[in-house]
Amino acid sequence: MTTIYNMQYHNTLEFAKQQDANDPLRKYREQFYFPQINGRDVIYFTGNSLGLQPKSTQDYILRELEDWASFGVEGHFHSRNPWMPYHEQFAEPVAKIVGAKPNEVVVMNQLTVNLHLLMVSFYRPTKKRYKIICEGKAFPSDQYALESQVKFHGLDPDKAIVEVHAREGEHNMRTEDILFTIEQHADELALVIFGGVNYYTGQLLEMDTITKVAHGVGAIAGFDLAHAAGNVKLNLHDWNVDFACWCSYKYLNSGPGSVAGAFVHERHLNDKNISRFAGWWGHDKSTRFKMEKGFAPMPTAEAWQLSNAPVLSMAAHKASVDIFNEVGMDALVAKSEKLTGYFEFIVNDINSNLKSQISNLEIITPKDKNHRGCQLSIVAHGLGKSLHDKLTEAGVIADWREPNVIRCAPVPLYNSFEDVYRFGEILKNSL
Ligand SMILES: *Cc1c(COP(=O)(O)O)cnc(C)c1O
Numbered sequence: 001m002t003t004i005y006n007m008q009y010h011n012t013l014e015f016a017k018q019q020d021a022n023d024p025l026r027k028y029r030e031q032f033y034f035p036q037i038n039g040r041d042v043i044y045f046t047g048n049s050l051g052l053q054p055k056s057t058q059d060y061i062l063r064e065l066e067d068w069a070s071f072g073v074e075g076h077f078h079s080r081n082p083w084m085p086y087h088e089q090f091a092e093p094v095a096k097i098v099g100a101k102p103n104e105v106v107v108m109n110q111l112t113v114n115l116h117l118l119m120v121s122f123y124r125p126t127k128k129r130y131k132i133i134c135e136g137k138a139f140p141s142d143q144y145a146l147e148s149q150v151k152f153h154g155l156d157p158d159k160a161i162v163e164v165h166a167r168e169g170e171h172n173m174r175t176e177d178i179l180f181t182i183e184q185h186a187d188e189l190a191l192v193i194f195g196g197v198n199y200y201t202g203q204l205l206e207m208d209t210i211t212k213v214a215h216g217v218g219a220i221a222g223f224d225l226a227h228a229a230g231n232v233k234l235n236l237h238d239w240n241v242d243f244a245c246w247c248s249y250k251y252l253n254s255g256p257g258s259v260a261g262a263f264v265h266e267r268h269l270n271d272k273n274i275s276r277f278a279g280w281w282g283h284d285k286s287t288r289f290k291m292e293k294g295f296a297p298m299p300t301a302e303a304w305q306l307s308n309a310p311v312l313s314m315a316a317h318k319a320s321v322d323i324f325n326e327v328g329m330d331a332l333v334a335k336s337e338k339l340t341g342y343f344e345f346i347v348n349d350i351n352s353n354l355k356s357q358i359s360n361l362e363i364i365t366p367k368d369k370n371h372r373g374c375q376l377s378i379v380a381h382g383l384g385k386s387l388h389d390k391l392t393e394a395g396v397i398a399d400w401r402e403p404n405v406i407r408c409a410p411v412p413l414y415n416s417f418e419d420v421y422r423f424g425e426i427l428k429n430s431l
Pocket residue numbers: 110111112113139141142195199224226227247
C-alpha cells in the first residue's frame with residue numbers, strides 16, 4: 001500500500017474494480033473500439049501514438065459520404081453540416097481543449113505543415129536575432145522543420161539552433177536550465193520552441209514560465225502540443241503563448257493522419273505586417289468568392305488556412321471533439337492523475353519485488369503530476385525487446401523504443417484501473 005496524491009493504492013484486482021466502479025468517466029470506455037489479440041480486447045496503452053476509434057466516428061463520416069452522394073457540389077451549402085463553413089464548428093470546442101479563445105484556434109492541415117506555416121510568421125530572423133532554442137532530441141519531424149526553416153533563411157543550423165538537454169545522469173530537462181539558456185542567448189534569440197509534453201520522456205514543461213522568460217528577452221514562444229493536446233490542461237491564451245500546433249490522431253482520437261490544429265494568440269491576429277504563406281481559405285470570407293487580387297486575411301487564426309476543409313477527415317475529428325466537449329478537460333485530467341498514479345504505483349510495486357540484481361524497471365517520467373501527463377516511460381534495465389514481445393503476446397499494446405524504453409499511456413477516456421492492474425500481472429509474469 002502506498003499513498004500518492006492523497007490516494008491509497010493497492011495492487012489487487014478488487015481495488016482496481018472498485019476504482020472503476022467509482023469512476024465518473026467509466027461509460028466512455030464502451031464508446032471506443034478496442035483491437036483484439038487472440039479474441040480478447042487488448043490492453044491498449046498507445047493512445048499517445050494513435051488514439052482508439054470512437055464508435056461514433058463511422059456515422060460522422062458516413063453522413064458526409066451520403067451528403068456528397070445526395071448533393072454533389074451543393075453539399076457545400078445544403079449538407080447537414082455544410083462543408084463551406086465546416087471547420088468553423090471546431091473553434092469553440094477545440095479552444096476549450098487547449099485553453100484558448102475561439103478566434104485563436106483553427107483546425108487545418110497536419111501538424112508538421114502547421115509548424116512550418118506558423119514558423120513562416122513567427123520565426124523572422126534578423127542579423128542580430130536569429131537563434132532558436134528547442135529541446136535536444138526533439139521529435140524528428142520537428143528537428144527537420146527547424147533545420148529547414150533556418151536554412152530557408154540562409155542561416156547555419158549549427159549556429160542558429162541551440163538545444164537544451166537533460167543534465168548528465170538525469171532524464172528530464174530542468175526548467176532552470178531552459179530559462180538559463182534563454183537568458184544566455186537573450187539578444188540573439190528569435191524563437192523558443194519546445195514540445196509541451198516531451199514525446200519520449202512524457203515530461204510536461206512549464207509553458208507559462210518559459211513563455212514569460214522568452215518574452216522578457218524579446219523572443220517569441222511557440223509549442224508543439226502533439227503530446228499535450230487532449231492529455232493535459234492547457235491555458236494557451238492566459239499563458240500568452242504566441243503560437244502552437246498539435247495533431248489530432250494521438251490523444252484526440254481522430255484517426256490516422258487526421259486533420260491538425262493551430263493556435264495564434266489574439267494579439268497577433270490583427271498584425272497587418274505579419275508574414276504569412278496565404279491561400280484562399282485564409283482570405284476574409286465575406287469577399288473570398290469575389291476571387292479578386294489582393295489578400296485580405298480573416299481576423300482570426302483562420303487567416304493561416306490555405307485550403308478548403310478536408311471534410312472526411314474533419315468528420316472523424318468532429319466525432320472525437322464532441323466526446324471531449326461532453327467530458328471536459330478538468331474531469332479528464334482529474335481521472336488521468338489517479339490512473340497514471342496507479343500505473344506508477346503498480347510498476348514500482350513490481351519492481352520492488354524483483355529478485356534479479358541486474359534487471360529492474362525505472363520510470364524516467366517526472367514523479368510530480370504537474371510535470372507530466374498520462375504517459376509513463378519505463379526503462380527496462382537489463383531487459384531487451386523480448387520483454388516487449390512477451391507483453392504483446394499477452395495482449396498488451398505498448399510502445400517500444402530501442403534500446404529498452406517502454407512508453408505507456410493509460411488514457412483516462414478509455415483505459416480503466418483494471419487495465420492497469422492486468423498490465424501489472426502480465427508484466428510480473430513476463431519478467
Ligand atoms: C507525433 C508527432 C509529430 C508527427 O507529425 P505529423 O506532421 O503529424 O506527421 C510531430 N512532432 C511531434 C512532437 C510529435 O509528437
